[in-house]
Amino acid sequence: MNTEQNTKNDALIHVKNVKKYFPIKGGVLKRTIGHVKAVDDVSFSINKGETLGIVGESGSGKSTLGRVMLRLLDPTEGSIHFNGIDISHLKRREIRPHRRDMQIVFQDPFASLNSKMSVAELVEEPLLVQTKLTKSERRAKAIEMIEQVGLRAKDRLKYPHEFSGGQRQRISIARALITRPKFVICDEPVSALDVSIQAQVLNLMKDLQEEFNLTYLFIAHDLSVVKHISDRIAVMYLGRIVEITNKKDLYEEPLHPYSQALLASIPIIDTGEATKAKKEKITLTGDIPSPANPPSGCSFRTRCPFAHERCKVERPELIEKEKGHFVACHLYDK
Amino acid sequence: MKKHAVLDVAQLKTYFYLNNGQVAKAVDGVSLSISPGETVAIVGESGSGKSITALSIMKLINKPGRIVNGEIALNGKEMQALSEKQMTGIRGNDIAMIFQEPMTALNPVFTIGNQITEILRKHKKMNKKDAQAKAIHLLKTVGIPRAEEIIHEYPHQLSGGMRQRVMIAMAISCDPKLLIADEPTTALDVTIQAQILDLMLEMKEKFHMALLLITHDLGVVSEYADRVLVMYGGQIVEQAKTKELLRHTKHPYTQGLMQSLPKLDEDVDRLGTIKGMVPPAYNFPAGCRFSSRCPFVMDKCKVSNPELTEIDTDHFVRCHLYENAGDES
Ligand SMILES: Nc1ncnc2c1ncn2[C@@H]1O[C@H](COP(=O)(O)OP(=O)(O)OP(=O)(O)O)[C@@H](O)[C@H]1O
Ligand SMILES: Nc1ncnc2c1ncn2[C@@H]1O[C@H](COP(=O)(O)OP(=O)(O)OP(=O)(O)O)[C@@H](O)[C@H]1O
Ligand SMILES: [Mg+2]
Ligand SMILES: [Mg+2]
Numbered sequence: 001m002n003t004e005q006n007t008k009n010d011a012l013i014h015v016k017n018v019k020k021y022f023p024i025k026g027g028v029l030k031r032t033i034g035h036v037k038a039v040d041d042v043s044f045s046i047n048k049g050e051t052l053g054i055v056g057e058s059g060s061g062k063s064t065l066g067r068v069m070l071r072l073l074d075p076t077e078g079s080i081h082f083n084g085i086d087i088s089h090l091k092r093r094e095i096r097p098h099r100r101d102m103q104i105v106f107q108d109p110f111a112s113l114n115s116k117m118s119v120a121e122l123v124e125e126p127l128l129v130q131t132k133l134t135k136s137e138r139r140a141k142a143i144e145m146i147e148q149v150g151l152r153a154k155d156r157l158k159y160p161h162e163f164s165g166g167q168r169q170r171i172s173i174a175r176a177l178i179t180r181p182k183f184v185i186c187d188e189p190v191s192a193l194d195v196s197i198q199a200q201v202l203n204l205m206k207d208l209q210e211e212f213n214l215t216y217l218f219i220a221h222d223l224s225v226v227k228h229i230s231d232r233i234a235v236m237y238l239g240r241i242v243e244i245t246n247k248k249d250l251y252e253e254p255l256h257p258y259s260q261a262l263l264a265s266i267p268i269i270d271t272g273e274a275t276k277a278k279k280e281k282i283t284l285t286g287d288i289p290s291p292a293n294p295p296s297g298c299s300f301r302t303r304c305p306f307a308h309e310r311c312k313v314e315r316p317e318l319i320e321k322e323k324g325h326f327v328a329c330h331l332y333d334k
Numbered sequence: 335m336k337k338h339a340v341l342d343v344a345q346l347k348t349y350f351y352l353n354n355g356q357v358a359k360a361v362d363g364v365s366l367s368i369s370p371g372e373t374v375a376i377v378g379e380s381g382s383g384k385s386i387t388a389l390s391i392m393k394l395i396n397k398p399g400r401i402v403n404g405e406i407a408l409n410g411k412e413m414q415a416l417s418e419k420q421m422t423g424i425r426g427n428d429i430a431m432i433f434q435e436p437m438t439a440l441n442p443v444f445t446i447g448n449q450i451t452e453i454l455r456k457h458k459k460m461n462k463k464d465a466q467a468k469a470i471h472l473l474k475t476v477g478i479p480r481a482e483e484i485i486h487e488y489p490h491q492l493s494g495g496m497r498q499r500v501m502i503a504m505a506i507s508c509d510p511k512l513l514i515a516d517e518p519t520t521a522l523d524v525t526i527q528a529q530i531l532d533l534m535l536e537m538k539e540k541f542h543m544a545l546l547l548i549t550h551d552l553g554v555v556s557e558y559a560d561r562v563l564v565m566y567g568g569q570i571v572e573q574a575k576t577k578e579l580l581r582h583t584k585h586p587y588t589q590g591l592m593q594s595l596p597k598l599d600e601d602v603d604r605l606g607t608i609k610g611m612v613p614p615a616y617n618f619p620a621g622c623r624f625s626s627r628c629p630f631v632m633d634k635c636k637v638s639n640p641e642l643t644e645i646d647t648d649h650f651v652r653c654h655l656y657e658n659a660g661d662e663s
Pocket of ligand 4: 384385386516
């Protein structure tokens with residue numbers, strides 16, 4: 001799978017050279033004095049039925065990327081093709097027909113649901129906005145969906161506060177899937193949940209993916225969760241993808257020093273069974289730099305144990321080191 | 335009661351008396367003891383009573399909560415009888431605590447230097463100059479660069495990881511015998527989490543502290559704790575040396591937790607799950623508190639809550655499956 005050549009028929013989404021810069025205003029005149037480069041020249045594609053995971057530390061630009069892909073935010077530069085159509089320059093009105101095909105599930109199941117609406121109303125709402133179905137058709141579809149996410153039909157009359165975190169996340173998922181989208185962005189959908197509940201929701205998401213042939217972009221900072229659910233994984237650092245490959249290669253042979261450190265940082269449960277010998281521990285020093293003022297050259301160089309002169313002056317491009325395995329690091333582009 | 339324990343807690347019960355007359359049994363009969371230099375982890379899901387256990391040890395329970403039963407001894411000295419003033423002397427001095435969100439524990443209007451020197455002047459009766467020098471030394475010890483400058487900065491000027499380092503510097507400032515860390519890294523990114531946990535362990539060795547580490551991450555338990563207590567519904571349901579617990583997991587709840595975690599080194603199509611959800615502390619099921627979710631539930635589980643029983647050397651389980659093993663058919 002090639003991030004560049006993947007515009008062919010099996011790619012559902014193709015993101016090319018996308019940038020999202022937020023202006024920083026300052027001074028009494030509130031002039032723009034700089035930019036937060038939240039997403040800085042990112043390209044990849046996702047095939048139909050595939051799950052692409054995105055990992056990266058807080059502030060690395062994961063949510064911003066997701067929002068730009070759905071055009072909830074406008075890209076500063078670059079293009080996004082969905083189903084072969086360039087949606088990056090469509091006007092609001094022109095996007096509307098595509099909305100029902102692209103949905104998002106957010107992290108916080110408490111904040112993202114309107115507390116004054118019943119479950120049935122919440123789940124039906126996207127149909128009201130995006131289809132011409134009658135009231136009874138909408139209600140019937142909503143009840144079907146409520147049951148599909150593992151809630152009971154009689155729960156439809158309840159309100160969000162009457163549910164636990166995991167159940168609220170099921171409501172959010174029902175809302176996202178009611179329009180039968182092709183593509184769903186899951187932005188940390190299980191991060192706020194306890195492990196036993198997290199497992200229930202992850203299993204549900206896999207079941208629904210199989211049932212509806214969904215394509216997922218799955219954002220999380222928990223690598224174990226991302227590895228479990230994804231086919232391929234992109235690692236982000238300060239607005240850029242530093243490595244992208246299938247999950248097996250990323251876990252067995254991470255190339256980028258940041259990916260290596262990220263993997264080595266995860267505490268592993270020693271159950272005594274043939275737990276793989278842990279890779280030599282690379283502990284990073286220092287903090288994540290501010291995306292408003294990223295280091296010159298390679299933005300990871302300030303924390304990288306292998307940084308050398310060239311890393312200060314030249315930004316590494318994402319290159320295909322092995323088939324389908326891309327990395328942006330000067331250790332590999334000599 | 336073990337000899338020479340730094341901390342000994344016996345039959346601690348901390349209840350919250352809610353407005354509607356209900357009683358939330360947040361901590362309900364917890365006993366634990368920590369030896370000098372030992373790292374003990376408490377692990378459990380949200381609401382299982384981990385923080386309330388820690389806060390009870392610190393005597394920081396406010397209304398509508400109350401410690402209704404139990405003995406807490408520090409270095410063999412019973413603390414229940416102590417006045418609030420005596421407790422203030424113990425907090426920070428003999429026991430220090432690190433909280434999940436460092437912003438809530440740091441005062442936003444004072445500089446980092448001010449906050450550390452204040453502790454030193456209060457507990458160690460140092461003069462201003464010595465306290466200042468010691469503060470810089472402490473910040474350097476916890477790996478803060480530019481310590482001389484940082485003491486003049488305010489908490490909001492630091493990153494989450496730096497703040498947690500400052501909290502650790504404050505915690506070790508008076509050489510406590512016991513450090514309680516309540517989810518010290520939950521709010522941090524994994525690469526920073528690894529730095530902070532390694533630092534805590536290093537400080538523990540260096541200053542011969544005992545560590546009570548509260549976490550919901552079994553990976554953290556595996557890598558950092560000597561012994562582990564698993565809490566569910568305000569009670570300890572399983573307790574053993576870390577390796578023993580992770581390798582010979584006995585309680586159905588602990589087993590369920592282990593199976594519901596995605597693991598980096600293995601691939602499964604679907605994760606194991608524990609059905610249902612954690613019951614609220616004011617409405618536990620009768621009998622065993624896990625009975626409403628347990629895949630092995632038996633009739634007696636619904637009527638009697640099993641005792642925490644030693645089923646192997648230092649391995650304790652609260653489960654009817656392991657009682658009088660053999661005479662169950
Ligand atoms: N509307 C906005 N205006 C200005 N800056 C923004 C805006 N939204 C995001 N940013 C900045 O862009 C950067 C990337 O933020 P983003 O939320 O995408 O990160 P993230 O990877 O999702 O982080 P997290 O793991 O914390 O959710 C951050 O520095 C953030 O402060
Ligand atoms: N002020 C309070 N009033 C009423 N109930 C409370 C109060 N504080 C805590 N509780 C109850 O006590 C129980 C234990 O809470 P505790 O904070 O110890 O959980 P925890 O294990 O630390 O969870 P978490 O992982 O979410 O931090 C919970 O059921 C909670 O609802
Ligand atoms: Mg985000
Ligand atoms: Mg807590």
